[in-house]
Amino acid sequence: MTPSLTAGLPIREYILVGLISAAVTFLLTALVRRFAIRAGAVAVPRQRDVHVIPIPRMGGLAMYLGVAGGMAMAHQLPVLRRAFEYSFDPVAVLVGGGAIVLIGALDDRFELDAWTKLAGQVMCAGILVLFGLQWVSFWVPWGGDGAALGQVLILDRNQGGLVAVLLVVVMVNAMNFVDGLDGLAGGLGLIAAAATCAFSLGLLASSGGDVGTYPPALIAATLAGACLGFLPHNFQPAKIFMGDSGSMMIGLMLAAASTSASGKINYTSFDATDVVALLSPLFVVAAVLFLPLLDLVLAVVRRTRRGESPFAADKMHLHHRLLEIGHSQRRAVLLIYLWAGILAFGAVSVTLFDTAAVFWIMCGGLLVAGLISVIPRLRSRNQQGAS
Numbered sequence: 001m002t003p004s005l006t007a008g009l010p011i012r013e014y015i016l017v018g019l020i021s022a023a024v025t026f027l028l029t030a031l032v033r034r035f036a037i038r039a040g041a042v043a044v045p046r047q048r049d050v051h052v053i054p055i056p057r058m059g060g061l062a063m064y065l066g067v068a069g070g071m072a073m074a075h076q077l078p079v080l081r082r083a084f085e086y087s088f089d090p091v092a093v094l095v096g097g098g099a100i101v102l103i104g105a106l107d108d109r110f111e112l113d114a115w116t117k118l119a120g121q122v123m124c125a126g127i128l129v130l131f132g133l134q135w136v137s138f139w140v141p142w143g144g145d146g147a148a149l150g151q152v153l154i155l156d157r158n159q160g161g162l163v164a165v166l167l168v169v170v171m172v173n174a175m176n177f178v179d180g181l182d183g184l185a186g187g188l189g190l191i192a193a194a195a196t197c198a199f200s201l202g203l204l205a206s207s208g209g210d211v212g213t214y215p216p217a218l219i220a221a222t223l224a225g226a227c228l229g230f231l232p233h234n235f236q237p238a239k240i241f242m243g244d245s246g247s248m249m250i251g252l253m254l255a256a257a258s259t260s261a262s263g264k265i266n267y268t269s270f271d272a273t274d275v276v277a278l279l280s281p282l283f284v285v286a287a288v289l290f291l292p293l294l295d296l297v298l299a300v301v302r303r304t305r306r307g308e309s310p311f312a313a314d315k316m317h318l319h320h321r322l323l324e325i326g327h328s329q330r331r332a333v334l335l336i337y338l339w340a341g342i343l344a345f346g347a348v349s350v351t352l353f354d355t356a357a358v359f360w361i362m363c364g365g366l367l368v369a370g371l372i373s374v375i376p377r378l379r380s381r382n383q384q385g386a387s
Contacts, residue, residue, distance in 0.1 A: 009201055010079045014221045017080065020073045021225025025066030029233045032062040033240045041109040043241055055238060058108045060245025063226040064101045067253070068094060070222035080218060082211045089215035089260045092131030093253055100124040100172070100252050104245030117244070118169070124252060125168035126161075133256055134164040135263035164259050172251035174292030177299055178318070179247040181329055182236035186227045187337050188292065189250035193224035195287070195344035196257045202352050203261060216261035223253045236329045251292075287347035291318070291340050325376050338369045 036042065036056035043057050071090055074080040083090050103120035106112060112120075128134070137154050155163065179185035197220035204213040227250070233239050242250075295318045322332035346362040 009205055010077075011201065013074075013077050013080050014197065014201070014217055017070045017074045017077075017218065018221040018225035018228070021066040021070030021222045022229035023066075024069035025062050025226045025229030026232060028065050029059060029062040029230060029240060032059060033233070035061075036108070036240065039109055041105070041243070043243075055241055057241035057243030058105050058245055059230055059234065059240045059242035060101050060104050060108075060247070060249050063230050063242065063246050064097055064249055066226040066229055067097065067222045067249075070225055071218065074218055074222075080214065083214035083218045086211040087215045087260075088131040089133050089256065090218055092128045092133045093219050093256050095131070096124045096127040096256070097249050097252055099127060100248050101245045104243060104248045108243035108245055117248075121169050121172050121248065121252075122165060125165040125255075128168065128252075128256055128259075129161040129164050133259055133263075134160040135167075135259060136160055138262070160263070164255075164263070167259060168252055168255040170293065170296070171255040172248045174296040175251035175254070176244060176247045177296045178292045179242070181333050182238040183231055183234050184333050184336060185242060185247045185250060186231045186234050187333060188340050189254070190224050190227035190231070191337060191340045191344055192254050193220045193227065193257070195348050196220040196254065196261065197224060198345070199348045199351060200257070200261045202348070213261070216257045219253055219257040219260060223250065223257070236333065287343040290343050291336065294318070322373070325374070327376055335369070335373060338372070339366075342366055342369060 033056050036058040039058070041056060041058040042054045044054050071094060074090075075084055100121065103112070103117065103124070107117060134157070135155055137152050175185055175189070178188065197217050200213055200217035200220060204210065204217065207213055230242060230246070234242060298318075318336070322335060327335060342362060342365040346358060346365070349358040349361075
């Protein structure tokens with residue numbers, strides 16, 4: 001963002017809220033770890049797992065408390081209090097997030113079946129919709145009249161609620177599927193939340209301080225802080241796993257922040273001739289969802305082709321493939337961070353800076369990431385050729 005865009009934005013307040021969430025999460029994770037051990041919420045190594053010793057899980061409980069702490073601080077700040085005064089979105093996230101963390105905690109302890117978890121996810125998504133957190137409209141580049149470029153599709157309550165529920169369920173399961181290496185889900189959550197927060201701040205600047213853009217930035221900032229505070233405990237070698245309580249909470253909050261930002265966007269603030277700007281909300285959502293969703297789709301296709309349930313576990317996720325190529329756990333995680341960061345922040349940059357420049361920078365970044373990804377395989381082939 002240029003200085004003119006950032007002038008007057010409550011960036012310091014959002015950073016403070018994020019740091020409060022990080023501090024609360026970091027401090028409480030050690031206590032949650034002890035509680036998880038006493039409660040028996042421990043991940044015993046299985047054939048498909050990467051870890052080789054039992055590790056406690058249920059770290060999502062500490063992350064949720066961090067989010068709640070950050071939002072409590074935001075409610076005391078005169079500027080950020082607007083997120084609560086003009087919208088129920090933060091309250092929806094606290095209630096729906098609390099419910100999904102509870103379901104995830106039960107799964108971390110008792111390992112619920114897939115259909116029970118799916119029903120719980122739909123219920124939590126329904127809580128968000130009941131609080132009004134749903135898609136209202138989105139722009140499509142066809143069907144315009146006269147000089148107008150495209151049109152805005154207006155959704156009724158049922159349609160908007162259904163889109164919101166589908167997004168929550170898909171994102172929750174995508175984050176759950178990708179949570180297979182130490183620090184992976186937490187890092188992806190941090191990157192996606194930070195990108196969503198930056199996008200929301202861009203909307204706040206372009207809308208002239210519209211109060212409707214405060215909630216998504218707050219949701220994303222608290223989630224980013226919670227992920228940041230949890231990572232020191234979870235990065236390889238992990239002392240605790242976030243478990244389904246954490247991965248499902250990340251998915252729900254990302255879906256909520258994306259819906260709050262993009263689902264209620266005021267398209268009159270965009271130039272009708274700027275296709276990229278009009279599609280920017282969808283670009284950001286797609287970039288945030290891309291890696292987890294790609295892994296989810298590939299897993300479903302792979303398992304159904306074998307005649308197995310889409311929820312059946314295996315050891316062929318993207319992170320497993322990077323390990324097979326020859327990357328270490330840490331390098332595989334950092335590499336996925338790189339891919340996710342390029343896609344997420346590249347999409348956000350399209351809405352803030354010159355599109356052509358951002359495009360070429362993204363292409364260069366993706367090329368570098370691709371080369372780094374295949375280096376171990378190239379080395380292996382060279383060694384085999386030399387022998």
